[in-house]
Amino acid sequence: MSLWKCPGQDRSFWKPEDIFESPCPHCGQSIEFWKDDITLRCPNCKQLVGNPRFDPGCAAWCSYASKCLGEMARAIQNQPQIIRTRLEVALRKRLKPEDRDLLNRSLKAAQRAEEMAMAEKAEPLIPLAASLIGPAARIKGWSREEVLALLAEAGIDENTAGSICRLLEPGGDQSNPYRRIIDQATA
Numbered sequence: 001m002s003l004w005k006c007p008g009q010d011r012s013f014w015k016p017e018d019i020f021e022s023p024c025p026h027c028g029q030s031i032e033f034w035k036d037d038i039t040l041r042c043p044n045c046k047q048l049v050g051n052p053r054f055d056p057g058c059a060a061w062c063s064y065a066s067k068c069l070g071e072m073a074r075a076i077q078n079q080p081q082i083i084r085t086r087l088e089v090a091l092r093k094r095l096k097p098e099d100r101d102l103l104n105r106s107l108k109a110a111q112r113a114e115e116m117a118m119a120e121k122a123e124p125l126i127p128l129a130a131s132l133i134g135p136a137a138r139i140k141g142w143s144r145e146e147v148l149a150l151l152a153e154a155g156i157d158e159n160t161a162g163s164i165c166r167l168l169e170p171g172g173d174q175s176n177p178y179r180r181i182i183d184q185a186t187a
């Protein structure tokens with residue numbers, strides 16, 4: 001039996017700069033990190049130190065990430081930026097080349113929704129997703145099931161996906177605090 005190895009995490013593909021030194025934030029001791037180290041224990045003060053350059057790019061997509069990185073992979077895969085990127089990919093897959101204007105409009109609406117949510121210190125994922133998917137869902141006439149499938153593909157949990165769907169229904173969920181952000185972002 002041969003053990004499968006992720007090429008992104010296989011050290012034989014590495015360049016010299018993939019190994020570097022960074023000072024311990026607790027005591028200043030220089031620590032040698034390899035780029036796939038997530039945390040190391042400082043050899044001087046014995047505190048756990050996070051790798052300042054750990055790149056979650058591979059782990060964010062790779063379905064084997066939990067084998068390489070364990071629990072950490074799940075935390076990485078749930079980062080808002082990662083979910084946002086996966087949402088965009090899922091949307092792009094469903095649109096055709098001639099939908100380019102719609103795609104650009106949707107990406108701008110999502111950007112506006114995220115900025116407005118951040119300015120109000122609100123969680124950006126729901127308004128961002130609703131603003132990104134809403135215009136396409138309306139124009140293409142996607143069913144609730146189709147929207148849910150897209151959201152699931154991006155790794156959004158069922159509860160959050162349900163809230164997003166209710167916000168996409170025409171005139172739906174007027175009392176939702178995200179309603180105004182989404183209406184403004186997609187206007």
Ligand SMILES: [Zn+2]
Pocket residue numbers: 024025026027028029042043044045046047
């Ligand atoms: Zn230290």
